[in-house]
Amino acid sequence: MTVDSIKQWLDEIVIGQNFCPFARYVRDNQQIRFVENTQDTLDEALLSLHQEILTLESDEDVATTLIIFSSGFTDFDDYLDLLTVANELLDEWGYAGEYQLASFHPDYLFEGEAESAASHYTNRAPYPVLHILRESDVENVLAHCPNPEAIYENNQVRAHELGVKWFRQKLSAYRQK
Incomplete structure (x- = not known):
């Protein structure tokens, strides 16, 4: 159920x-690995992260992995703690420059923006998610993108066009599946 909700969120x-002009290619080519993590401790989450990096290291057919936390890290501050430690461990494990993390959470907030801003929804998902990306893939895609700096700005404009109410309804429906 949780993975299906994330797939629907990704697609819709x-x-x-x-919001991510590069996601369609890997989704259409079934190169995204979706992993549901039902554990709720930091150690277990980090173990899952490490296992998924090892999977990416050994399986060239998988371009990226989404680790979905179906029961843990519902508090945004706890999630940010996980993200901080996870990024530090990427460095410690020797994966700096090879992998990076993108973050999504139901209560995602961009620093410096009003809490009511629709732009937060560009990084809101039905469940907390750590998205592992290969840096070489990101660099390759960005090299072929005419104006990558505009992605963030375009996302903000689109989010405001859709509005908070639209996003709330969508995310609520995904969580009810």
Whole structure:
């Protein structure tokens, strides 16, 4: 159920609203690994992260992995703690420059923006998610993107066009599946 909700969110919001113009290719080619993590401790989450990096290291057919936390890290501050430690461990494990993390959470807030801003929804998902990306893939895609700096700005404009109410309804429906 949780993975299905994330797939629908990915298809309808991330790809459907073109928040990530690169996601369609890996989704259409079934190169995304979706992993549900039902554990709720930091140690277990980090173990899952490490296992998924090892999977990416050994399986060239997988371009990226989404670790979905179906029961843990519902508090945004706890999630940010996980993200901080996870990024530090990427460095410690020797994966700096090879992998990076993108973050999504139901209560995602961009620093410096009003809490009511629709732009937060560009990084809101039905469940907390750590998205592992290969840096070489990101660099390759960005090299072929004419204006990568505009992605963030375009996402903000689109989010405001859709509005908070639209996003709330969508995310609520995904969580009810």
